[in-house]
Amino acid sequence: MTHRRKIAFLHRWIPAKLSILLFLLPQIQIAQAKANNDESIFLDDVPVVLSASRLTQPVSEAPVAVTVLDRQMIRDSGAWDLSEVFRLVPGMYVAYHADPYFSADSTVAYHGMVTTTTSDRMQVLIDGRSVYSGLFGGVNWSDLPIVLDDIERIEVIRGPDSASYGANSYLGVINIITRHPSDFQGASASVSYGTSRTEGIFYYGNKNGNLSYQITASERKDNGEDSMIHNPTSQVTFWTLNKYDNKNIQTFNFRAAYQASATDTLDFQFGYNGGSRQAGEYNNFWPASRTTDNHFEMLNWRRVLEGGSELTVKAFHTEERVNARLQDSDGFSNGDATFKRDDLEIQHTFSPTNTTRMVWGGSIRQDVTYAPYYLGVEENQYLYGNFPYRLGRLFANLEWHIRPDLLLNIGGMLENNSYTGTDLTPRIALNWHITPNHTIRVGHSRATRSPSVYEKVYEEYWRAPNLYPNLPELKPERVKATDIGYIGKVGKVDIDFRFFYDDYTDLIDVKNHNSSANGNLNAGDALMRGYELQVKAPLSEQTHLTYGLSGGSVNSNDVNGVVYSGSLPSYNHNLMITHQFNEQWRGSFVAYQIAKTKFNATDYNPVLGRGYYVDGNRRFDGKISRHFNLDGHQTEVAFIIQNIANAHYFEYRHDNQFPGRLARINVKMDF
Secondary structure, X not given: XXXXXXXXXXXXXXXXXXXXXXXXXXXXXXXXXHOOOOHHHHOOOOOEEOOOOXXXXXXXXXXXXXXXXXXXXXXXXXXXOHHXXXXXXXXXXXXXXXXXXXXXXXXXXXXXXXXXXXXXXXXXXXXXXXXXXXXXXXXXXXXXXXXXXXXXXEEEEOOOOHHHHOOOOOOEEEEEEEOOHHHOOEEEEEEEEEOOEXXXXXXXXXXXXXXXXXXXXXXXXXXXXXXXXXXXXXXXHHHHEOOEOOEEEEEEEEEEEEEOOOOEEEEEEEXXXXXXXXXXXXXXXXXXXXXXXXXXXXXXXXXXXXXXXEEEEEEEEEEEEEEEEEEEOOEEEEOOXXXXXXXXXXXXXXXXXXXXXXXXXXXXXXXXXXXXXXXXXXXOOHHHHEEEEEEEEEEEEEEEEEEOOEEEEEEEXXXXXXOOEEEEEEEEEEEEEEEOOEEEEEEEEEEEEOOOHHHHHHHHHXXXXXXXOOOOOOOOEEEEEEEEEEEEEEOOEEEEEEEEEEEEEEEOOOOOHHHHHOOOOOOEEEEEEEXXXXXXXXXXXXXXXXXXXXXXXXXXXXXHHXXXXXXXXXXXEEEEEEEEOOOOEEEEEEEXXXXXXEOOOOOOEHHHOEOOEEOOEEEEEEEEEEEEEEOOEEEEEEEEEEOOOOOXXXXXXXXXXXXXXXXEEEEEEEX
C-alpha cells in the first residue's frame, strides 16, 4: 500500500473505529446510572454555554454541537488576529488576509463551501450583537472594535442555528462574549513588538457604588504579508507579488454596568475602530487610500422576574464607514461605503412547569447600505445608492426534561425580510444522558441565508430589459441539517464527537453569466457528510492537551461552473499542549494541519498549472511567558513565535501566502 493510500485509509478508518468505541464506552456504566434517578447526577461539572438555544445550558444539554474557547485558551494560542483563534475549532478554515479588493482581511469559514473571502454563510455576534455585514455578507475581522484581551470566552456553534439567530446562521454561529466591567478593577498596559508588528493597549476599570465601568484603548500597526511570494506558481509578474495589506488600527471601547435595583440591571457599550488600511491587487489596483471609521452603541436592560424568570430588552446602532480612493484601468474611482444597522430585541425567559424552560421573543431591524463603486451606481444617485433591508423576527425555544435522563429541545424562528419574504426555520433535538458522564444527541434543523445587498443589486442588474427581464427573484439559500453527537467524559478526558449530514439547496450565484442566462440564480446544491472530534485531556496537573479533528466530503451538481464538490477538506487537525512549569513560567505549543482544499476562486488556470485546489499545509506556533512582581506591579513577559518552521504556504488562493516566521515579545503590567 502506498503512503498516500495509507493516509487515506487511516482517515476513513479512524472515524469509523472512533464511532464504535464512543458508542460502547457508555454501556459500561448504564446499570449504575439507572440505579440512581436523581436529576442532579446528569448536571455534572461540565461547561455551560449561553448561545446554542438562548438558554443557559450545560454543553451536554445543548441542541447543537458547541466549541468553547475560554480566555486561557485564547491567550495560550498566541494568536495575533482575532480570526486566528478559530483555527482551534474543528471544521474551521482560516485564511490569512485573503480578501484582495475591499479590505485585505482574513477569511474564517466553517465546513468549506467558500465562494467569497468574507465567508457569508456564518453568523457572528459580539455579546449577542450581530456584526454580520450587509454589503457582501460575512465579517471584516480587522474592522471590529475589540481586542483579544477583552474577550472572556467565545462560543462557536458548529452547525446551522437559524432557529435561534435567524437567516445567515446558515453553517454556524460565533458568539464572542466580552469581560464584564466588574471583572477588572485598576489599570493595566500592554505593549507588543515583533516582526512587522507593533501594538499598545491600555485598560482601566473602576467601580463606584452600583456602577462599574471599563475602558480599553489600543493602537496596532501590521505590515501584513511578505511583499514577494516565495516559490510562486507562475513567473508572471502578478503571481509573484502579494497584496498591499498594511494596517493601522485604533480601537476604543467603553462598557458600563449599573445595578439600578435588586431586579434591574442596565448595561451600556460603546466601541470604535478606525485607521488606515491598504487593499489592492497589483494587477488591478494601486494601494487604496482607504480609511475606516466604525462605531456602535448598545444598551441592554435586564429585569429578574419572580420564579427565576427574566426579561431583557436590547437595542443597538452600528455604523461602518469606509473612505477609499481606488485606481483601476478606468482611472480613479470613489470607493466610499457606508453601512448602518438599527436593531431592537425583546426576550423573555421563564419556566412554564417544573420540568420545562422556555425562551421567546422578537426583534426588528433596519440596515441601510451605501456603496456606489461596489454596487455599480452613480455617486450622485442618492436614492439609488442607498439600499435598505428590513427584518422582523419571532423566535421561541422550549427545553423539556421528559425524565431526568432525557431532554427535548424544540424551537424555531419565524422571520420576514424585505428581500425574500417570510421563512420558518425549526429545530428539534433529543439529548439522552445514558449515564451522568455520557450523552447522545440527535438533532435536525432547517436554516436559511438571505442574499447580501451586493447579490440583490446584481439580481436587479441581470433583470434589465436588454438582458433577462423574466429572471425569477432571488430566494434564500436553504439547508436541512441532521447530526448525531456524543458528549462524554472518560476518566478526566472530555470528548465531543459527532456525525453530520447537511443537504444544501438554492445556493446563490449572481456573478456567473450562465446562471442568469439559464434563468436560475439559485441553481446550486450540495450534499455534505462528515465528522468532528474535539478532546480535552489533562496529561498531568500541569500539562493539558486540546485536540480537534474534522473531515468529510461534499458532493454537488457544480452547476454553471460554481464548484462546491471537494470544498470540505478530507481532514483538518489542530493540537494545543500547555504546561505550567511553576507559578512564574507557562508555555504552550500549537500545531495545525489541513488537507488540500478546493475553492471556487478566480485564479483557476489549468494552463499555468493551477486548479481549484490549494495544497494542504501544516504550521507550528509556540509561546513562553513569565509572571513576576516588579516594584509591586504584577507583570507578564511573553515571547511568541508563529510559523516556527518558516513554511511559505498558500491559503485560499495561489497569490495569498502566509508570511514566514513571525516572532514578537509582549509585556503587560498592572498598575
